[in-house]
Amino acid sequence: MRINLTKKEIINSIYMQLGFSKKISENLLEDFLTILLDEIIKTKKVKIPKFGTFILRFKKSRIGRNPKTLEKKIIPERNVILFKPSKDLLKFINNGK
Secondary structure, eight states: OOOOOOHHHHHHHHHHOOOOOHHHHHHHHHHHHHHHHHHHHHHSEEETTTTTEEEEEEOOEEEEEEEETOOEEEEEEEEEEEEEEHHHEEEEEEHHH
């Protein structure tokens, strides 16, 4: 069973399917990820049609505890990225196209 999809595998897939060189394929992937992350930071929400929506959400600090040791710790405030899949993506996954 496969767990991770690596950048190298994505680059190789772009290389094989589109015929770009591996260097151009790598640049294409890096540029896409940079644009995606910059837009998420700038607008707090990025929607990719027929795929889903990435949302940047701020979480306040809170008290948490280790369930094994019951030790309490403060979980610092932070930003998290949420992903909500589109109806088309869910339909594709559940119906197999």
